[in-house]
Amino acid sequence: VEIRMQDYRDTGGQFDGIASIEMFEAVGEKYWPRYFRAVFERLKPGAQAVIQIIMVPDERFNSYRNHVDFIQKYIFPGGMLGAPGPVRRVAEDQGLHYRDTHDFGQSYSETLRRWNHSFQAQWPEISAMGYDTRFKRMWEFYLTSCAGAFQSGTCDVTQLVLQRPNGN
Numbered sequence: 001v002e003i004r005m006q007d008y009r010d011t012g013g014q015f016d017g018i019a020s021i022e023m024f025e026a027v028g029e030k031y032w033p034r035y036f037r038a039v040f041e042r043l044k045p046g047a048q049a050v051i052q053i054i055m056v057p058d059e060r061f062n063s064y065r066n067h068v069d070f071i072q073k074y075i076f077p078g079g080m081l082g083a084p085g086p087v088r089r090v091a092e093d094q095g096l097h098y099r100d101t102h103d104f105g106q107s108y109s110e111t112l113r114r115w116n117h118s119f120q121a122q123w124p125e126i127s128a129m130g131y132d133t134r135f136k137r138m139w140e141f142y143l144t145s146c147a148g149a150f151q152s153g154t155c156d157v158t159q160l161v162l163q164r165p166n167g168n
Helices: 029-042 057-063 070-075 084-093 105-128 133-152
Strands: 017-023 042-053 097-103 156-163
Touching: 017 029, 029 042, 029 084, 042 084, 057 084, 070 133, 084 097, 084 156, 105 133, 105 156
Parallel strands: 017 042
Antiparallel strands: 042 156, 097 156
16 A cells, blocks of 8 residues: 555556545645546546545535635635536546546434534633634634534535446
């Protein structure tokens, strides 16, 4: 196993498999084709990639992509969530085959609740580093609103299993 933490655009060679965990959201919709082309080119023929992406439902995507929300403004500036249909189309347009998907937003909701619990428990240490109550409220809102979004299905976490076909 070789683990690399580097920009996908700077990676050379081919691999038996690729895992990409929640970095897709930082790519930007304009660059989705380039991203999936890089995945295709870096996979050996027949090899698979597992891509974990936070998604919004297809029916919300057009509204989402045309408005900057709290998270895009304050937490992940420039971030862009995917949606199942558009992500699949772009991946397949770049030659990748969809093999499987696994959604686990409900469990991610619990993860966010636990992160908030830990954040609250560590607040004395965090505030001692100079972070103020505005910062605290912002992170509380981020963690709890995201927990609610995943619980309600407004967002989901999806693991895609994509494959480069043999012979390509």
